Amino acid sequence: MVRAIREAYRQAFSGLPRTVWLVALVSFINRTGTMVLPFMALYLTEERGFSVAAAGRAMGIYGLGSMAGAFAGGWLCDRLTPRRVMALSLLGQGAGFLVLGLLRTRPGILGMIFALSVVGEAFRPATAAALVRGSLPGEQGRAFALNRLAVNLGLTFGPAAGGFLATVSYFWLFVADGGTCVLAALFLLAAFRGEGSLPAQPAGEPGPGRSPWRDPAFLALLSLLTLLGMVLFQIFSAYPLALHARYGFSEARIGLVLAINTLVISLFEMVLVHRLRDLDPLRVAGVGSLLFCAGFAMLPLGSSFAFVAATVLVWTVGEMLSLPFISGWIGNRAGGENLGGYMGLFTLSFSAALVLGPPAGAWIYQRLGMNILWYGCGLVGVLLWAGFLALSSALRQRAGTAVPAGEIR
8 A cells, every 4th residue: 555655656746857846946935935915815904904895905906916917927938038037026026025014005005016916926927838848748737736736835834834923923924925035036046047947949839839819718718717716816815804703713723724725735636636637637627626616615514623624625625626637738738939828818817816806705705794605606616617518528529539638729
């Protein structure tokens, strides 16, 4: 049994290029300091006097800035190297978090949230482009899964530590988050010295490739991903508020709850993605989306810490079955000179979800009650499952062959 488990992990991690590992290390260093965003809604309401609705709108402003950052980051990746875009973004975030922690006026806070999100979100398409360029054909799913492992392993420490720091002073969250951004930038610049560190062309389609704006299957997937992201970003808005109000959780306990998610992903996602690599990624993502949303829909049914932890396990399994398979499908489909465009729109879908999700969730939470919000998330899960299934079926029918959907062009 032990030997079989060890072999499963060895196969899951072996064969990935050095570039992918280095990008993952940069993500890990950066995410170990992720403390501000998970507690932003609580910070604004508890420390700065924002109402729940105003805090939701502030997260929507962050989403607006991230849309601009996602587009700019993707555009720059096709003109500069992903390494340069990543480094500039990290350094800008380091300075931005420190400034945000010092601001006291509402216009200043909202303006800095917008600016910080523009700079910070450029990191995501640059990272995605670096992973696609650095990975072998057909291995983009594992490359994204490894990066997600690094991100979630870092997040296992970040929010948990941030919860304890918040009990001392919220300002230390901004110091820690900004400092780790700078450390990640320094490691990136040292690890990728020389232009040859990242391939000039991606591992996907050769040549100029298709325009992402003229790829109906990709655009349909982005609409589903945006809807999934609207549920996902409740974690940074209504979710901590509900845990604080309904269950009486402190910031430290909320950080521990979020650490369950990241720890499980860090331990099991790579093996899971490797074992399910031959299945239709869109159908797997559909099941994952259903489970992810179901985890939130369960919240009104219990009241203990153990019950909340169980719901976290449910939506964590859903996350592992959805996001890495969606990322791999997109990475396998993108390529050529439009790689940055694909990755920019990929990131833009999350940014749009960040614009729409927190304000909508905060409005429902405040006007209709938190139970309606969580049951609504469950309904969204059913719609997502049906949507991914329909997209997979349409691609198979168009191709007229039984090859795996991830290979359908």
